Amino acid sequence: MIRTLATLSTLLLLALPAQAADDSIAAPTLRASVTVTADVVRVGDLIDNAGSAALIPVYRSPDLGTTGALPVAQVIGVLRAKQVIGVVTGDIREVQVTRLARTLGNKDLESAVASALERRFGLGDAANISVTFDRGVSDMRLDASNSGALQPVSTRYDARTGRFDIAFEIGNDNNPVPTKLRFTGIAIETVEVAVLTRDVDRAELLKSSDVTMERRPKAEVTGEPASRDRSIGLQLRRTMRAGTPIRVADIVKPDFVQRDQSVTIIYQVPGLYLTTRGKAIESGTEGDTVSVINLQTKRTLTGVVTGRGQVTVQGASQSAPMAPAVEQSSSLQRETPAPAATAAAALARSLVQAPESPAQLAQAQIPQAQASRAPAKSE
Numbered sequence: 001m002i003r004t005l006a007t008l009s010t011l012l013l014l015a016l017p018a019q020a021a022d023d024s025i026a027a028p029t030l031r032a033s034v035t036v037t038a039d040v041v042r043v044g045d046l047i048d049n050a051g052s053a054a055l056i057p058v059y060r061s062p063d064l065g066t067t068g069a070l071p072v073a074q075v076i077g078v079l080r081a082k083q084v085i086g087v088v089t090g091d092i093r094e095v096q097v098t099r100l101a102r103t104l105g106n107k108d109l110e111s112a113v114a115s116a117l118e119r120r121f122g123l124g125d126a127a128n129i130s131v132t133f134d135r136g137v138s139d140m141r142l143d144a145s146n147s148g149a150l151q152p153v154s155t156r157y158d159a160r161t162g163r164f165d166i167a168f169e170i171g172n173d174n175n176p177v178p179t180k181l182r183f184t185g186i187a188i189e190t191v192e193v194a195v196l197t198r199d200v201d202r203a204e205l206l207k208s209s210d211v212t213m214e215r216r217p218k219a220e221v222t223g224e225p226a227s228r229d230r231s232i233g234l235q236l237r238r239t240m241r242a243g244t245p246i247r248v249a250d251i252v253k254p255d256f257v258q259r260d261q262s263v264t265i266i267y268q269v270p271g272l273y274l275t276t277r278g279k280a281i282e283s284g285t286e287g288d289t290v291s292v293i294n295l296q297t298k299r300t301l302t303g304v305v306t307g308r309g310q311v312t313v314q315g316a317s318q319s320a321p322m323a324p325a326v327e328q329s330s331s332l333q334r335e336t337p338a339p340a341a342t343a344a345a346a347l348a349r350s351l352v353q354a355p356e357s358p359a360q361l362a363q364a365q366i367p368q369a370q371a372s373r374a375p376a377k378s379e
Contacts, residue, residue, distance in 0.1 A: 029088045030075065034097045036061050037144045041097055043084055046075060053084050064101035064141035069094045100144040109137055113183060116152040116166050121159050123189050130215065131164075133185040140181075145173040150181070162186045190215040193225035193245040201239050205254055206231050216245050224248040253285040256308045265292055265301065266312040278311065 026049040034045050039061050044054025058078050062068040071094050079087055110133075114126040123129055148171025156165040164187050169178040195214045200206065211228045226246040234251040257263055257280045265278040277295050284290040284305045291302050292311050303311040 027088050028084065028086060030072065030090070030092055030095065032092045032095060034095060035100055036097065037100050039143075043079065043082060045097075046079070046095065047084070047087055050084070053082065056082050056084070058082060059097070061099045062097060064099055064143065065103060067096055067098040069096055101141040102144050102146050104140040104142065104150075106138055109133070109140065109183065112150045112152075112168065113164065113166055113185075113187060116155050117157060117164065117187055120155075121157040123157075123187070124218075128189050128191065128218075129187050130190045130217075131185060131187045133183055137183065142170070142179065143172075145175070146170045146179050147173055148178065157187070162188045189218045191218050191221055191225050192227075193221050193247075194228045194231045196240055196242050196244050196246065198242045199240070200236055202236050203255070203258070205233060205235050206251070208232055211246070214245075221245050221247060226251055255283045255285050256305050257284050257288075257290055257311060259283045261309065263292055263309050263311050265294060265303065266306070266310060268312060268314065280311070 028047045028049045028051075030047050031045075034041065036045050040057040041059035041061055042054060043056045043058055044050045046058065059070070072089050072092050075095055076087060076089065079085070110131040111126070113131045114129040117123050117129055118126040148169075150168045150170060152166055153169050154165075154167040157163070163184070165184045166182070168181045168183075170181065171178050192213055193216050194211045195216070197210055197212055200210060211231050213228050224247060226248050230248070231246055231251055233254075235254050236246075237250055237252055240246075240250070259280055259282050261280045263278050263280050265276050267274040267276075278292040278301070279295060281291040281293060281300070286305055286307070288305050289302060290305055290311060291300055293300055301311075301313050303313040306312045
């Protein structure tokens with residue numbers, strides 16, 4: 001099978017192109033590992049010092065991005081058929097042939113589509129655009145000579161359905177005609193929002209395990225989306241089911257006052273501070289205005305939630321009318337109570353006393369009216 005070195009050298013001179021006659025002609029040497037970019041493997045890919053035989057095709061290349069193995073005996077046989085003999089194999093037992101390729105991953109393609117749609121057709125940033133291809137495009141391998149960038153040359157988008165149809169071109173090192181790619185599918189803008197992991201009632205406080213972050217279509221979240229950190233420790237304005245996205249408008253501070261809860265009603269004006277027991281008619285958090293019933297007088301009052309189980313009734317909101325003016329003369333002097341003191345006393349009575357009957361109110365006004373009609377005495 002293997003001839004003597006003299007015979008190999010003689011045959012090699014016949015197979016390879018004529019060269020200057022000297023004693024330093026390099027022998028063809030088999031390579032253990034070969035990388036190719038074309039769709040065929042040539043003699044020059046397999047051996048060093050192939051001379052003019054280098055361009056002779058001998059094998060089909062493996063698939064793009066894959067590696068194949070060839071036994072040395074098979075390679076030598078194919079080379080002999082091409083009149084290439086005298087190849088030095090050394091201790092090589094097989095030849096590994098790898099076809100180089102440019103791989104476009106699914107994420108790369110999604111990013112290219114999102115970038116082509118960014119800030120167009122009413123869409124926002126590319127990072128917030130979710131892309132789904134019609135045929136489930138996976139990683140795509142192209143010939144390694146396609147080294148150019150993906151350039152969109154035609155872009156169509158339907159804002160109602162979210163469907164896109166985009167054509168790209170990629171520059172080719174070995175061909176002046178660029179490689180063309182076309183993708184169709186659906187692209188929608190999304191937002192990152194806090195989502196409930198379980199059904200939550202209105203009265204419950206949100207815990208860390210109740211909330212997770214997800215990306216949802218922007219159309220599903222009307223209003224400002226809430227973040228996870230912003231939601232924990234607060235409560236919902238209404239009962240919501242698991243999987244529901246949370247908006248900022250859906251969360252509030254915890255209720256300090258619950259409906260039908262016993263509360264402390266605080267009446268406060270300058271110089272006066274009174275408390276009594278009451279019942280809340282409605283729920284409210286700190287700063288909310290709620291209605292309460294004074295359990296002693298059965299009156300309904302309106303106040304502001306100022307603490308847990310506390311409602312403060314401000315003097316300005318419950319101010320009483322001033323007493324009518326009294327005619328005065330030099331012979332009859334009547335003292336008029338200070339307006340602030342009168343208002344404070346009236347408000348205090350409204351808070352802690354039962355309302356007077358109409359007859360009692362009339363009797364209380366008679367002396368004052370008579371006093372106003374009494375003639376002045378002469379000195």
